[in-house]
Amino acid sequence: MILYGVPGWGSAISELMLTLADIPYQFINVDGFDKPGPQRDLLEKRNPLCQVPTLELSNGEIMSETAAIALMVLDRCPDLAPPIGCVERQQFQRLLVWLVANVYPTFTYADYPERWAPDAPEQLQQNCIAWRKTLYLWLDNHLKASPFTFGEQLTLIDCYLCVMRTWGPGPVWFAENTPKIAAIADSVCQLPKLHKVLKGNDILC
Structure with a gap:
């Protein structure tokens, strides 16, 4: 999995969740995505809404929204609820x-x-x-x-x-x-x- 985010932003919540569930991921820092530039272009290709976190699954599917990511994590690690x-x-x-x-x-x-x-x-x-x-x-x-x-x-x-x-x-x-x-x-x-x-x-x- 690839997690697009910015240190300290909402993506930090998803990082904690994935870590607790022992789900491996690669973190890509897209700091500056909220302004025109290469980081925004990189994120926009995965998520047209340009939001962090944006999670690219191993099958290429894209997930956004921390609550949705939380539900995905719970599917794999039910003990976190x-x-x-x-x-x-x-x-x-x-x-x-x-x-x-x-x-x-x-x-x-x-x-x-x-x-x-x-x-x-x-x-x-x-x-x-x-x-x-x-x-x-x-x-x-x-x-x-x-x-x-x-x-x-x-x-x-x-x-x-x-x-x-x-x-x-x-x-x-x-x-x-x-x-x-x-x-x-x-x-x-x-x-x-x-x-x-x-x-x-x-x-x-």
Whole structure:
């Protein structure tokens, strides 16, 4: 498999997932893909939407979207989610969709506000960041287990929280306002199996 991404971006989540599942992959850094140039041309040939992560499977098929990649990983390594039939399974499914449906769009619009609101980019950016904080606060209030989201079992949701903790509003804000998310991210960072990937993505605890 070939994973096209940028260190520290959403592709870092997929790197953690693939590593946990012992699925071998080659990482190709397409930093700068969001501007015209060779990196964008390279990515656009695989994914016309020019998004990271873009995963090229061994059969040549293309996958994008971290949630879709997560489901593919679970097909190969079911232990990275709560067992089918238990209450936690439904909550896992809910959070997987919740993170990409609610939190992700705040980055889509806040990172490039001039694309969506050229007359008021700063206002859009500020509103998106403020909304993102309320989402993280809601999530932290609904997390009950430790050291991971679902207790002792490590799941793919923990990969999301570990990486997203490094994004805005930043690790200091998470530590001060969402201690449960911060603690889960710390637990993931302590896993020796992931140290190489975490270091390659500048994710430090």
